[in-house]
Amino acid sequence: xxxxxxxxxxxxxxxxxxxxxxxxxxxxxxxxxxxxxxxxxxxxxxxxxxxxxxxxxxxxxxxxxxxxxxxxxxxxxxxxxxxxxxxxxxxxxxxxxxxxxxxxxxxxxxxxxxxxxxxxxxxxxxxxxxxxxxxxxxxxxxxxxxxxxxxxxxxxxxxxxxxxxxxxxxxxx
Numbered sequence: 001x002x003x004x005x006x007x008x009x010x011x012x013x014x015x016x017x018x019x020x021x022x023x024x025x026x027x028x029x030x031x032x033x034x035x036x037x038x039x040x041x042x043x044x045x046x047x048x049x050x051x052x053x054x055x056x057x058x059x060x061x062x063x064x065x066x067x068x069x070x071x072x073x074x075x076x077x078x079x080x081x082x083x084x085x086x087x088x089x090x091x092x093x094x095x096x097x098x099x100x101x102x103x104x105x106x107x108x109x110x111x112x113x114x115x116x117x118x119x120x121x122x123x124x125x126x127x128x129x130x131x132x133x134x135x136x137x138x139x140x141x142x143x144x145x146x147x148x149x150x151x152x153x154x155x156x157x158x159x160x161x162x163x164x165x166x167x168x169x170x171x172x173x
Contacts, residue, residue, distance in 0.1 A: 004033045006042055014049040017058055020115025027062070028110045031069060035098055040066075040091035047079070047089050061116055061125075068125040069106065072097030 009030050016022040027046060034042045043066055050058035063079050070077035075095040082089070105124050114120050151157060 004029065006030075006033065009033070010042070010045050010049065013046050014053070017050060017053055017055050020117035020121075021113045023058070024106075024114065024116035024121060025110045027065070027116060028106050031066070031106070032103075035069075035103075040093055044089045044091050047081070047091075051081070051089070057117060061122065064122070064127065065106065065116075065125045066091065067127065068102045069099060070096040071102065072099040 009026055013023065013026040013030065016026055030042050030046055034040050043062070047059060047062050050062060059081075066079060067077050070093045073096065075097070077096045078090075078092040080090040080092070102125065109116075109121055109124060
């Protein structure tokens with residue numbers, strides 16, 4: 001990355017908090033700069049801009065995106081946001097590897113002009129633990145719909161029944 005002006009990026013990011021697509025593009029530039037320099041201070045400054053404007057949605061999005069971007073190994077990144085406003089926000093990535101798939105996903109979202117405030121961005125960087133798990137009944141309904149579409153599209157008739165079986169877990173004592 002060349003000719004990156006951190007001060008200008010940060011100012012523009014602060015002004016773009018209402019425009020999700022512009023916000024995403026500026027955030028992407030700032031994050032790539034931070035990754036290139038192995039210094040997350042710029043990301044922390046962007047988070048601080050959102051915090052200063054009391055923009056909880058932007059803060060959550062920044063946090064989930066950063067955690068996903070630095071999820072390339074078993075070491076988890078940490079964002080420490082102290083309650084005391086006189087203390088700085090700290091992003092710890094020591095030992096974390098950059099998840100190249102998430103970086104590519106972020107770049108594609110920016111190229112596609114997707115809003116950093118939108119569902120697509122949020123779902124892309126949502127932690128697995130936050131993603132709702134489907135129940136067996138929901139899987140059965142989805143499978144039934146799929147089978148009906150398959151039969152309608154291909155003119156085949158399926159006799160009998162298809163059953164979704166929930167996996168069983170054996171826990172060693």
